[in-house]
Amino acid sequence: MQARYIQRGESIDFLPDRDIAAGEIVIRNGLIGVARIPVKKGTLGSLALSGVFDVTKPVRCAFSVGAAVYWDTVRQSAVTSGEVLLGLxxxxxxxxDSHVRVILNSGGITINNNEATLNWQTIN
Known part of the structure; x- marks a missing residue:
């Protein structure tokens, strides 16, 4: 057997090395998720890897529908460009506006020259 099903992919278990607040965006080796509930240091918790979230943003940033949303790890807010893609x-x-509504970790995103394109899968 090359693979064994473990769980659905909307969330994953994680063991934080510090207390995590509900709604906190967590980056683990390039994997980005949101803690739905508070998780104490050293206690098994869960990170949402998909879903739609209202994410704080600076008032200087505006987003159109479908625009790429990045996470600024220093300012702890959504921004229009960066290294950590949060979603669309x-x-x-x-x-x-104080927030942007984000489709977290939207699969099928292609980024070219900082422009995001969502690649839709069609059913024939």
Whole structure:
């Protein structure tokens, strides 16, 4: 057997090395997720790897529907460019909005020149 099914992929178990707050965005070796509930240091917890989340953003950033949303690990907010891709904007977000609605870890994203394209799979 080359593979054995373990669980659905919407979330994964993790063991934090510090207390994690509910709603905190966690990056583990390039894997990004959201803690849905608080998790104490050294206690088995769960990270959401998919779903739609309202994520804080600076007022200087605006997003159109389908735009790539990145995570700024220093400022702890969503931004329009960066190294850590969070997902795609599920709806537009204006400059003065405090958050952007994000489809977390949207599969099938292609990034070219900082432009995100969602690749849809069709059923024949």
């Amino acid at each position: 904007a599920a709806e537009s977000s204006k400059l003065n």
